[in-house]
Amino acid sequence: MKIGVFGSGVVGQTIAGKFADLGHSVTIGTRDVAKTGQGDFAGWHRAHPIIELATFADAARYGEILVNATSGMGSLEALRLAGAANLKGKILMDISNPLDFSKGMPPTLSVCNDSSLAEKIQSEFPDMKVVKTLNTMTAALMVNPSLLPGDHNVFVGGNDEGAKAEVTKILESFGWKLENVIDLGDITSARGLEMYLPLWLRLYGSLQTPMINIKVVR
Amino acid sequence: MKIGVFGSGVVGQTIAGKFADLGHSVTIGTRDVAKTGQGDFAGWHRAHPIIELATFADAARYGEILVNATSGMGSLEALRLAGAANLKGKILMDISNPLDFSKGMPPTLSVCNDSSLAEKIQSEFPDMKVVKTLNTMTAALMVNPSLLPGDHNVFVGGNDEGAKAEVTKILESFGWKLENVIDLGDITSARGLEMYLPLWLRLYGSLQTPMINIKVVR
Numbered sequence A, B: 001m002k003i004g005v006f007g008s009g010v011v012g013q014t015i016a017g018k019f020a021d022l023g024h025s026v027t028i029g030t031r032d033v034a035k036t037g038q039g040d041f042a043g044w045h046r047a048h049p050i051i052e053l054a055t056f057a058d059a060a061r062y063g064e065i066l067v068n069a070t071s072g073m074g075s076l077e078a079l080r081l082a083g084a085a086n087l088k089g090k091i092l093m094d095i096s097n098p099l100d101f102s103k104g105m106p107p108t109l110s111v112c113n114d115s116s117l118a119e120k121i122q123s124e125f126p127d128m129k130v131v132k133t134l135n136t137m138t139a140a141l142m143v144n145p146s147l148l149p150g151d152h153n154v155f156v157g158g159n160d161e162g163a164k165a166e167v168t169k170i171l172e173s174f175g176w177k178l179e180n181v182i183d184l185g186d187i188t189s190a191r192g193l194e195m196y197l198p199l200w201l202r203l204y205g206s207l208q209t210p211m212i213n214i215k216v217v218r
Helices: A010-021 A039-047 A056-062 A072-082 A117-124 A161-174 A187-195 A197-207 B010-021 B039-047 B056-062 B072-082 B117-124 B161-174 B187-195 B197-207
Strands: A002-006 A025-030 A052-055 A065-068 A091-094 A129-133 A154-158 A181-183 A213-217 B002-006 B025-030 B052-055 B065-068 B091-094 B129-133 B154-158 B181-183 B213-217
Touching (some): A010 A065, A091 A117, A117 A187, A154 A161, A187 A197, A197 B181, A197 B187, B117 B154, B117 B187, B129 B161, B154 B161, B187 B197
Parallel strands (some): A065 A091, A091 A129, A154 A181, B002 B025, B025 B052, B154 B181
Antiparallel strands (some): A213 B213
């Protein structure tokens, strides 16, 4: 498949690399191609030359499946630059978190409680099929759940059942067992998934590793 | 030990009953003793006659260890009725959640993101040692973790190390393995613990049971 990944940071690189390893064609979208092409990204890109770097709009146009791996505070702006016409009808895996570091540590959420970033995205781009997923863990784990022992969970939330089924297949291709993918319902479930982040950050701090995830025991 | 439990609902009954079963002396505090003594509470009380019912102030005065099992929206008011002088120097296990059902379902949190109910309690009653714990699960599980198979976690957060150690001993007496009690640090960790509730509520809805908890896999 053709995959468009918004965001050229570690999360975008990790998920783009995984899609490429699985044989998909990947374009990473960024705000300023020339600027991103230098610095940290350049080193990573030399090791993954098969992946294209383009504007948000070009990545959106290219991708049959899209991934929002931008930092959450910039996600809506990135999608506006991608352009509603290029997003129309497509699935967006929203793996971002609206973490606001501008007020110091710990970060707060720029939206929560009665809404969520994923809901704001879905609302502004109603012709796109937003599926919230993978935002509850560190990037390496998203694409390689076997980095942790035994069973642990990943979640999907979104309004379109077909889109969630498609994303679930992608998660399985990443190594997630089907029985460990929990469907939380519609896009409003993103509130719970994003509001979990403060607990995740505390766990990271207390356990001194980001290599953690939760298993829902029942 | 002498235990004062604020709140006469299911959570208060469950935790008071457990403390009594373990041989502690328990007084439940409520706003209106005569009113609480009728209705649903009466049936439960007949089965647990050893437990006293009293005002918030009397329960606070009585307890060496205190438990906030009120509904979160009423917690600060209950503690004001208990009286700062009666709370002074004591450990408060805060097991409540600031769920606001007044705007319909799903409930929102009346405080979150840059504060938490536990922080508000600690701030208003600085001479009390607040430990946030047990708010991340249904009442039956708080006092009987073996209702779920295998390992799963409970958290403690608070500013006083001695108080957290004392609460951890209480959790062990409830059946929690020491290695399953995760210390998240100071009282600001209550943000993460309370903001987990929206995810818990979605899990409850999707899995159709409140008998769920999370295990932190690492």
